[in-house]
Amino acid sequence: MxxxxxxxxxxxxxxxxxxxxxxxxxxxxxxxxxxxxxxLTADQIxxxxxxxxxxxxxxxxFIHYIGxxxxxxxxxxxxxxxxxxxDLIVHRIGPSATIGFExxxxxxxxxxxxxxxxxxxxxxxxxxxxxxxxxxxxxxxSFVFAGLLQYYIGVKLEWLPIAxxxxxxxxxxxxxxxxVGVIANIARFMRTExxxxxxxxxxxxxxxxGLSKASVIFKHSVRNAMIPIVTILGPMVVGIMTGSLVxxxxxxIPGIGxxxxxxxxKRDYPMIMGTTLLFSILFLVVIxxxxxxxxxxxxxxxxxxxxxx
Amino acid sequence: xxxxxxxxxxxxxxxxxxxxxxxxxxxxPSIGFWKDAWLRLxxxxxxxxxxxxxxxxxxxxxxxxxxxKYGIDDQDVVNRQNLYPRIPGLEWLGFDGKDSTGMxxxxxxxxxxxxxxxxxxxxxxxxxxxxxGTRISLIIALIxxxxxxxxxxxxxxxxxxxxxxxxxVMQRVIEILAGIPNLVLIILFILWLGGGMTSIILxxxxxxWIGMARIVRGQVLKLKNQEFVLASRTLxxxxxxxxxxxxxxxxxxxxxxxxxxxIPGAIFFEAFxxxxxxxxxxxxxxxxxLNQAGFENLQIYPYMALFPALILSILMISxxxxxxxxxxxxxxxxxx
Amino acid sequence: xxxxxxxxDLQVTFKTYAATVQAxxxxxxxxxxxxxxxxxxxxxxxxxxxxxxIMGLIPNPPGKITGGEILFEGTDLTxxxxxxxxxxxxxEISMIFQDPMTSLNPTMTIGKQIAEGLRKHQGLSKSEARxxxxxxxxxxxxxNPQVRVKQYPHEFxxxxxxxxxxxxxxxxxxxxxxxxxxxxxxxVTIQAQILDLMKDLQAKMDTAIILITHDxxxxxxxxxxxxxxxxxxxxxxxxxxxxxxxPKHPYTWGLLSSMPKLHTRQSELLAIxxxxxxxxNPPKGCPFAxxxxxxxxxxxEFMPDYSxxxxxxxxxxxxxxxxxxxxEPPETIxxxxxxx
Numbered sequence: 002m003x004x005x006x007x008x009x010x011x012x013x014x015x016x017x018x019x020x021x022x023x024x025x026x027x028x029x030x031x032x033x034x035x036x037x038x039x040x041l042t043a044d045q046i047x048x049x050x051x052x053x054x055x056x057x058x059x060x061x062x063f064i065h066y067i068g069x070x071x072x073x074x075x076x077x078x079x080x081x082x083x084x085x086x087x088d089l090i091v092h093r094i095g096p097s098a099t100i101g102f103e104x105x106x107x108x109x110x111x112x113x114x115x116x117x118x119x120x121x122x123x124x125x126x127x128x129x130x131x132x133x134x135x136x137x138x139x140x141x142x143s144f145v146f147a148g149l150l151q152y153y154i155g156v157k158l159e160w161l162p163i164a165x166x167x168x169x170x171x172x173x174x175x176x177x178x179x180x181v182g183v184i185a186n187i188a189r190f191m192r193t194e195x196x197x198x199x200x201x202x203x204x205x206x207x208x209x210x211g212l213s214k215a216s217v218i219f220k221h222s223v224r225n226a227m228i229p230i231v232t233i234l235g236p237m238v239v240g241i242m243t244g245s246l247v248x249x250x251x252x253x254i255p256g257i258g259x260x261x262x263x264x265x266x267k268r269d270y271p272m273i274m275g276t277t278l279l280f281s282i283l284f285l286v287v288i289x290x291x292x293x294x295x296x297x298x299x300x301x302x303x304x305x306x307x308x309x310x
Numbered sequence: 311x312x313x314x315x316x317x318x319x320x321x322x323x324x325x326x327x328x329x330x331x332x333x334x335x336x337x338x339p340s341i342g343f344w345k346d347a348w349l350r351l352x353x354x355x356x357x358x359x360x361x362x363x364x365x366x367x368x369x370x371x372x373x374x375x376x377x378x379k380y381g382i383d384d385q386d387v388v389n390r391q392n393l394y395p396r397i398p399g400l401e402w403l404g405f406d407g408k409d410s411t412g413m414x415x416x417x418x419x420x421x422x423x424x425x426x427x428x429x430x431x432x433x434x435x436x437x438x439x440x441x442x443g444t445r446i447s448l449i450i451a452l453i454x455x456x457x458x459x460x461x462x463x464x465x466x467x468x469x470x471x472x473x474x475x476x477x478x479v480m481q482r483v484i485e486i487l488a489g490i491p492n493l494v495l496i497i498l499f500i501l502w503l504g505g506g507m508t509s510i511i512l513x514x515x516x517x518x519w520i521g522m523a524r525i526v527r528g529q530v531l532k533l534k535n536q537e538f539v540l541a542s543r544t545l546x547x548x549x550x551x552x553x554x555x556x557x558x559x560x561x562x563x564x565x566x567x568x569x570x571x572x573i574p575g576a577i578f579f580e581a582f583x584x585x586x587x588x589x590x591x592x593x594x595x596x597x598x599x600l601n602q603a604g605f606e607n608l609q610i611y612p613y614m615a616l617f618p619a620l621i622l623s624i625l626m627i628s629x630x631x632x633x634x635x636x637x638x639x640x641x642x643x644x645x646x
Numbered sequence: 647x648x649x650x651x652x653x654x655d656l657q658v659t660f661k662t663y664a665a666t667v668q669a670x671x672x673x674x675x676x677x678x679x680x681x682x683x684x685x686x687x688x689x690x691x692x693x694x695x696x697x698x699x700i701m702g703l704i705p706n707p708p709g710k711i712t713g714g715e716i717l718f719e720g721t722d723l724t725x726x727x728x729x730x731x732x733x734x735x736x737x738e739i740s741m742i743f744q745d746p747m748t749s750l751n752p753t754m755t756i757g758k759q760i761a762e763g764l765r766k767h768q769g770l771s772k773s774e775a776r777x778x779x780x781x782x783x784x785x786x787x788x789x790n791p792q793v794r795v796k797q798y799p800h801e802f803x804x805x806x807x808x809x810x811x812x813x814x815x816x817x818x819x820x821x822x823x824x825x826x827x828x829x830x831x832x833x834v835t836i837q838a839q840i841l842d843l844m845k846d847l848q849a850k851m852d853t854a855i856i857l858i859t860h861d862x863x864x865x866x867x868x869x870x871x872x873x874x875x876x877x878x879x880x881x882x883x884x885x886x887x888x889x890x891x892x893p894k895h896p897y898t899w900g901l902l903s904s905m906p907k908l909h910t911r912q913s914e915l916l917a918i919x920x921x922x923x924x925x926x927n928p929p930k931g932c933p934f935a936x937x938x939x940x941x942x943x944x945x946x947e948f949m950p951d952y953s954x955x956x957x958x959x960x961x962x963x964x965x966x967x968x969x970x971x972x973x974e975p976p977e978t979i980x981x982x983x984x985x986x
Contacts, residue, residue, distance in 0.1 A: 201748060202743055202745060202748040202749040203748065203749055203750055203751040203752070205703060205743065205749070206743060206749045206750065206751070206811070206814070207751065207762075208703060208735070209701055209703060209735055209736060209740065209741045209743075209815075210735065210736035210740075210762055210763040210766070210814065211732045211733065211734070211735035211736035211737055211763060211766055211767060212732070212736075212762060212763070212766060213729075213732060213766075214728070216762075216766075220754075220762075221751055221754070224753060225751065225752070225753050228753065298753075299753065300752070300753055300798040300800070301752055301753075301798070301800050
């Protein structure tokens with residue numbers, strides 16, 4: 002197990018290095034520089050370049066870049082008055098993390114319930130309804146949901162604030178918009194897993210012991226069906242990150258996603274690269290945790306040593 | 311429970327040879343793989359509805375812009391700016407050309423004809439723009455998905471076919487690439503290549519082929535060692551027959567299913583890119599850029615977001631329903 | 647002998663998309679205390695469905711008990727609510743299943759799986775149940791039970807898992823144990839061990855056993871009485887000696903003939919030609935008529951009644967009717983072909 006984890010961390014570092022090199026390379030290749038403004042003279046550009054260490058040879062810049070990264074230094078933003086990228090990210094991470102977390106928790110709970118109910122009532126109208134909701138959730142982009150909510154609940158009914166950041170009232174619509182995809186994916190996955198487990202012989206054994214229906218469903222079926230759910234955590238986090246870029250824009254939330262989109266429009270490369278790396282690290286760490294977690298909660302893997310292919 | 315039955319006569323106790331052949335007959339004729347899949351797909355109402363809407367939207371995307379007298383960039387800020395949708399016969403649904411205050415935007419501007427989906431702030435016909443945008447989105451999704459498919463099948467096939475060291479190296483490469491979130495890969499590529507259709511397609515292919523490669527490799531490896539292939543070989547089938555009768559139908563089914571799930575994914579990403587300012591540049595339209603423009607005007611002119619969002623959603627739902635249906639239809643375990 | 651279980655005219659149907667399958671069509675059975683009754687028959691004869699019906703484990707939908715009574719010590723189990731039935735399951739009546747590889751929950755320790763029933767039915771505390779689980783593992787012959795009780799099913803071999811399954815079934819000293827092909831999925835050498843264990847435990851615990859099998863060797867080894875099922879009906883019942891030495895039904899003859907024998911040289915095994923009836927459209931008369939070498943016209947038209955051959959042997963066959971021609975059983979049934 003320890004060897005396996007060490008190997009996985011090795012992969013993580015290689016992947017991150019590749020991403021970092023790629024982002025660095027892109028910065029060199031990209032057309033345009035933040036100092037291409039016509040107002041600046043050649044001398045001024047030179048001074049600025051020197052200030053940002055952009056006049057060093059490229060390999061030296063690369064070493065600086067990677068070295069800085071290891072210290073949590075992702076360079077300085079071109080647009081936000083030269084503030085360090087890491088500062089800006091830390092400053093903005095709160096709202097993004099909050100709605101992301103709320104969406105994951107709410108989406109997972111609702112999704113699990115929907116999936117369990119659909120499986121227990123399979124081939125009834127309840128099942129069909131739950132799965133139709135799931136198809137809608139998977140198909141309809143989160144920004145369409147966000148738009149619908151914003152227009153009807155925010156603009157027309159005025160039940161919730163249309164946008165901006167504040168107390169819990171401000172979280173509801175953006176978190177729900179993000180959660181829709183989570184609900185749909187988890188519900189579908191859980192239904193399949195539940196049906197699979199419910200068809201297993203050990204469920205009959207459990208029933209034959211005289212256990213109550215609730216015991217059979219929760220202790221034997223749901224527990225086992227939930228184990229593979231952790232595998233979709235990785236894609237789910239990417240889904241939330243993707244969604245947050247758009248949702249934060251629509252609801253004007255001062256989070257990382259909103260900042261990222263702004264830095265793309267303004268071609269603020271250090272900011273783009275910093276956020277990109279942050280997203281990559283987040284994703285890699287999540288899939289690493291998922292893999293380890295899977296080994297912990299499934300005794301077949303934990304003690305068997307080998308992994309299920 | 312003794313039976314006193316007058317119907318039982320002595321002659322009924324003569325030995326009688328009853329034919330057992332009846333019960334041995336196979337009741338249904340055998341049906342080929344593709345025909346069987348098609349029959350099952352046809353029974354799936356949701357998939358049929360999905361297929362119907364896909365066909366309808368594709369036809370509209372091809373035909374509607376050609377039949378309209380307006381081009382996608384025909385502006386007229388003087389005479390027909392921000393006209394609300396007016397569809398004869400559907401006035402009761404709110405498509406009566408009146409704005410939120412009840413003013414008839416057509417009367418105000420003295421416009422006689424109907425704009426079914428309304429016009430935008432530059433006076434362009436949204437009907438034309440929506441269908442032309444749908445066309446662009448569909449083309450992007452289709453080419454990207456086919457690209458995914460070609461690279462993925464080649465990569466996965468080679469990896470599984472050669473096995474050993476080749477497979478090992480190729481899988482390590484995939485493992486590292488899979489560690490990079492799609493989102494990041496696509497954004498970096500478009501920043502590098504610049505906006506536009508080609509770079510969007512390339513970015514989608516670069517981030518999308520890995521899934522297909524993994525599925526193809528998995529399928530080929532699984533099938534290579536499966537007992538029915540061995541059984542068929544034992545019965546003297548030629549390699550040709552095994553490949554065409556066993557491997558291709560099974561792998562192809564999986565490829566088609568994956569392709570069907572990739573298309574809506576690509577449509578979504580195109581729309582998403584427009585939202586973060588990396589989409590198709592103006593004045594060309596895609597479903598994404600139309601949605602984005604609509605959302606910017608959501609509070610003042612909600613109709614501008616309505617139709618692009620509606621078509622985008624219907625398209626995504628239809629592809630997902632069809633893909634679900636295909637998955638069930640191709641799954642041999644579902645065969646009754 | 648005391649009757650423990652009496653099944654009267656049990657009928658079970660399954661609704662599928664295409665048709666309604668009458669899996670069990672009027673089964674009558676008695677199980678006495680402490681005895682072993684074997685139900686034999688080929689796949690689809692209704693023997694497993696009958697046993698699931700006793701446990702109240704017919705999945706509904708699609709299955710349903712459409713008629714008859716299952717009297718366990720005088721209580722009709724078919725009339726009980728789900729909650730009341732739970733008091734019988736695993737407590738008064740237990741079941742062991744065919745495949746030990748799949749009949750244990752892979753993510754729960756063996757100890758917990760044994761303890762569950764004990765805690766539910768006997769109200770034991772956690773530690774009491776754990777102690778009892780260790781005793782049970784010891785009882786079913788699992789070495790080192792203190793350690794094994796904390797392990798997961800994948801750490802056990804097939805034979806050991808079946809011992810665990812037996813321990814779970816016997817945890818609450820049930821009066822009736824239903825064993826649905828308990829050895830089919832095991833290696834031959836392990837089979838004998840498991841059967842010996844069951845016999846041994848039956849003697850210790852005074853349990854009655856319903857043994858469902860298609861292996862006549864197992865029947866000869868284990869059973870006191872035998873019920874032969876075909877096409878959702880019982881066609882013949884009798885003591886094990888009666889069924890092996892004086893069988894009356896042509897289907898029983900066919901079953902015995904198809905059993906390989908050691909002391910005679912056979913160039914090939916004798917199979918019963920044809921296939922079982924389609925229970926979605928069950929035949930009007932005797933279900934075996936279509937495959938019976940002695941079939942008469944009456945067989946296809948009317949279901950024969952049970953006739954008593956002895957106090958303990960009943961058979962449903964028109965050949966027993968006085969009007970029928972006298973037919974002798976074929977020699978291939980190999981009288982004396984018992985394996986032990």
